[in-house]
Each structure stands twice: as C-alpha cells, then as structure tokens.
Amino acid sequence: MKSENSQKPHDRMAAWLASDMEAVNTLIRTRMASEHAPRIPEVTAHLVDAGGKRLRPMLTLAAAHLCGYEGPYHIHLAATVEFIHTATLLHDDVVDESGQRRGRPTANLLWDNKSSVLVGDYLFSRSFQLMVETGSLRVLDILSNASATIAEGEVLQLTASQDLATTEAVYLQVVRGKTAALFSAATEVGGVIAGAPDAQVRALYDYGDALGIAFQIVDDLLDMQGDPGATGKNIGDDFRERKLTMPLIKAVARADTEERAFWQRTIERGKQEDGDLDHAIALLHKHNALIDTAAEARRWAAKAREALAPLPDHDIKGMLSDLADYVVERIR
C-alpha cells in the first residue's frame, strides 16, 4: 500500500499547498497578537512555532481545492481549525499534567495553569472571530457542533478513565470527540466553503472522520510501543494517566484473574510501581492487543480511502488517499 512516490504524502501536500500555508501562517501570527496582553503570543509562540505537522489546516485547504474553491476564506477556515487545535492542546496541558508536548515543555511548565486556560480561551475566541468573517452560517453550524463534540469527548474521557468497564464503543466516542470531530469538520468546511454538492461534502466528512479515528488509534498504540524520539511524547503516558485506550481495553477483556487484579490495582486504584509499565506492555503483547489494535487502525485508514470515491479527480485526491496510508505507516 506504500505510495510509489518516495516523498511522504504529507510533505507532497505541504508543497502543493505552500503558498496557501504561508497565508495561513501569516494570518495565525496576525490574529494571535494581542495589543493589550503581550503574554498571549509568548505562550502560544512555542506551540505554534513548534508547529506540529499543521495537518488539520492542510486538510481544510486540500478539501477546498479539491472542490474547486477559488475564494479567500479557506485561509480563514484553516487558521480557525489550527487555533481550535492549539487551544485544545493548551487546555489538555492543564488536564494531563504530561511532561512534554510536541517535544517541548508544555505551556504549564513554562508558565502556569492560569495562562494555559486563559490563552486557550483567547485562541478559541479568535477562531470564532475568524469563522464569523467567512459569513457562512453553515460553516458556523459545522464548527460549533464540532466544538461541542470535542468538549463532550474530553469530558467523557475523564469519566471513562480509571474505569475498567470502558468498552470499545465508549472509546470510539472519546476518539471521535478528542480527534475525529476536528478532522471531519476541517475537511467538511473546506467542501462547504467551495459550495460542493452534498454527496461530496458528506464524502469529505466521512474521510476526515475515518482519518481522525485511524490517527488517534495509532497515537494510542504508539503510546504503548513508540519511542519518544519519534512521537515527541513519553511512552506510557496514557497508562500513567490511567486512560482506557484500545490496546488496554482489549487486554483487559482478555485478562485472567491475576491479570485483572493487576489492572484493578494500576488503573482503577492508580497504585503504580516501578516495572508496572513493562508488565502492562508484556500483557498487551501476550493477548495480541497491539496487533489487533493496529488492524483496527488499518481498517479505519481503508475506510478513509474508500470515502474519497465520490470526489472529483485531482492531484489532491491522490495525496489524501496516500495520507490515509501514511497515518498507519507510523505503526512499526
């Protein structure tokens, strides 16, 4: 399934969208600035400069081009999506108390919880202003619904963590909220702003949804097997935070009595000791939980590719298809 082109699909897309992405970056820097509160760009700069892959704004730009858009507002929407993403990261910093994010110290270590919450709120409100400027009520409807789904998913994750009764269905809802909702909104609004027919808009939504789910499953998988150099995250963060991700849910479902007691102690009661993470990973291997999770991720990636069928032929279409493969190629 590997693309014949040796360049990563993400990089090819970035090259294709280079001038748009420059406009997005300029807009982001302009709108991040605050005349009255200079601390705001200080807090956001290290997040925005580290930059991640800018995957979400690229999806919006790609969807708009794929549907033949020639207006200016896909830039606004791409910046909107990145602001929402960055705000979510800032609020996650408060939440997760994880030690690093995108390979740098989190904002709340550089600054504090207060700044993370309030600057996150500032970015949310900025994103809101940007989308109002597009003048499209349908876009506002999609993004307001996505925002609610994101927040709901984060709260659901909170209540589901530490709970060994969490099912894969609940996990999927959490993943839709924390990741897929913004992916699908990003692609959908690209089609909507281009005035694409309903079938195409729906296809873009389905693609973003499936891609986001595949992406998050892989992320959760790498948390239990990746190396921190590659992901910029610590291994075992989710285990330490007692999150029920797909690999864990599968291993718990297949646990014998002794193993169940281990999960109850480490996840439910949170009494973790040295060596527990290694033992947890060994149990995941023993029950094929990692292999089966990888298979699920590949299934979602295939769904994403198939969703593209109703969309017009276009360079971008091939890149989006390859991107779905690439997301699961991160699995070792």
Added chain:
Amino acid sequence: MKSENSQKPHDRMAAWLASDMEAVNTLIRTRMASEHAPRIPEVTAHLVDAGGKRLRPMLTLAAAHLCGYEGPYHIHLAATVEFIHTATLLHDDVVDESGQRRGRPTANLLWDNKSSVLVGDYLFSRSFQLMVETGSLRVLDILSNASATIAEGEVLQLTASQDLATTEAVYLQVVRGKTAALFSAATEVGGVIAGAPDAQVRALYDYGDALGIAFQIVDDLLDMQGDPGATGKNIGDDFRERKLTMPLIKAVARADTEERAFWQRTIERGKQEDGDLDHAIALLHKHNALIDTAAEARRWAAKAREALAPLPDHDIKGMLSDLADYVVERIR
C-alpha cells in the same frame, strides 16, 4: 437617587420578564444536558442552580423587549450569555483558587481542575451553537468580539497582577474585559435581534458597558469592605491574589516610602502575614481610596443612566435606569 418603588429594580425586572426567564431556564437545562457525558450537568448544576441573579440574560431580554422584539431568539441569546458567563466562572475557578463562589464551594473543590476546564469549554461550545441558531451574523460578530475581549482581559489581569506599576487605565481595560464586555454584548444583541436603529443599538451598548464597569468597581470595592454574608465572597480575596484593583491602585499612588515597602512586600513579592489585610484596609481608608473608588462607581452608574436617553419610553427603560442606581447602592 433611590427608586420610589420599594421593590428592588432587579426583582421588578425579573417579575416583568418572568415567562421569558422561565423559557431561558428551560433552554439552559436542555442544552446543558449531555447524552454521553453525564458529569457535565453534575458540574454545572451547582453553578446554574445557585443561579446568581441571572443579571446578564435579563439584560438581553430587557433590551429586546425595549426595542419591540416579538420573535423567539432573545431566549437563545439570553441563554448564550448565561452559558458564556458560567463558562467564565468555571475557568476562573481554575485560575483563582478562591475558596468559594456564589456562597458554595467552587467546582474545582467539588470535582477538580480538569472538570472545570473541560466543562467550561463544553458550555462555551453550547453557547456558540445557540447563537448560530439565531441565524444572525451580526449577533455572531458581536459575541465573538466580546469573547475575545473577555479572554484578553483575563490574560491582561494575570500580567497586571503583582505589578504595582498598574495604572487605572490598565485596570479599566481589565474591567472592560472581565465584566463589561459581556454586559454590553448582552444588551447590544438584544437590540440587534430586535432590528433596532443604530442609535438605539449604540445606546444599549453604552449602557451595558457603563453598567458593567460600575458593577465591577463595586465588586472590587466590596472585596475590601464587604461582609462575606452579603457578597458570598471572602473579604480580601483580591489582596491575597495580589490583584491591583482600583482601591489598591489609588492607595499605592498615594503611598509614602514606608507604605510603598508594605505594598512591595505584600503585592509584588507576595510575602503576606497575619494582620496584613487589616493594615492594607487601614491604608485604603487613610488615603480615601475607598471613598474615591465609590465615587468612580457612581460616576459610571450615572453614565449608564444617561446612555438610555435615545431609547423609547417603556416600563423596562425605567427599570434599567433604576438598576444602574441599584448596582452602586450595594456600596455601604
């Protein structure tokens, strides 16, 4: 300036708007619910039930009626405004680490910082959905700008606190952000949804702005002289959090060398000891900082009253005028 009517203006307005307020409360309860995340209403219930005075949504309803509105969307906008307010309180809980809020334990003591941040985000996104439903881009523009001003004001407050160089001009910007921006948006959108002429919309904005400023100045004043039974807040919270509010700014400006050293130790360096709050209050009295702050609050209340001039004659108009007086009557 006391109203001849013995009933409080706030209560008269609540009576006049009773059926509308019932519709707002129903809408709030409906939209607060979350199928997937039952913790959300648990966290918000104690805030929404305690209810405060529901001042902000009443302002929206009042403005809409005053301008002759007969449609359904003032209810949505009133609920929007209350959701934004409640979300801000939840995020303030994370920020302030204050022990009580509206006379009850804060959400982060009942639950935790995580819930406060995420449920606040949920309410923001719900408010966003509600305003999109009105279908008015102008309303969306006003409320998105207000959101940005609110967030900016909160961050500005963060950077201004502990800084003895904070001027009254910076204080005013903070107050506009943390309080007046939502008051003025609440009244303005009431006029906009009613299709009121520009002069009336502007008058409603000016009224809300001045009322909000008066309201916040009084709040900051009561923090240094109120009793916790009346305000539901601890005395001296702002002093302990090293916030430069108007009374403090005035006292610092008039401080002699010894007093300046006191402010530097307690506010800049945050080394506070038993008896410091009493000494701070004594210094405020010595320099007439409380009396002069009260005079400023009354000046803004008068401005609010005068702003109402362009608006049509209406029962509500008298109540809004009396409300401006009532806000400053809380000063003892």
